[in-house]
Amino acid sequence: MKKILNDKPNIRKIYNKILDLKVKDISIFKSCKNNSLLDYILICTANSKEHIKYIKYNFFNKSYIKNINFFINEDNLYEWIIIDLININIHIMQKHIRNYYLIDNLYRENYEIKYNI
8 A cells, every 4th residue: 555645634624524524522632753653543422323324424435535545444333433544543433432442541642632723
């Protein structure tokens, strides 16, 4: 898989797209290290499994992201999906899953919290 720097997705565009999809409780973490594999991690909460399916559909079929390799890791219950945009990971979870795993705490050690994009 080629990584073309000019084709990296922009965190501001991703954030705006996520806002359009009506997610809640958005957390954005920016890498504190220059050698990090990821520039950003975005974590958000979806209302239901149908909401998560809708978000997945929008990323795949609305051609929002062009000429960028991306992958979706999902469970069969649609409780949590991860969209990997090479330099940005997006975690979309149902509230009970986010509360159970406390994934935000995992990233606080190596990433700084970003409130302004």
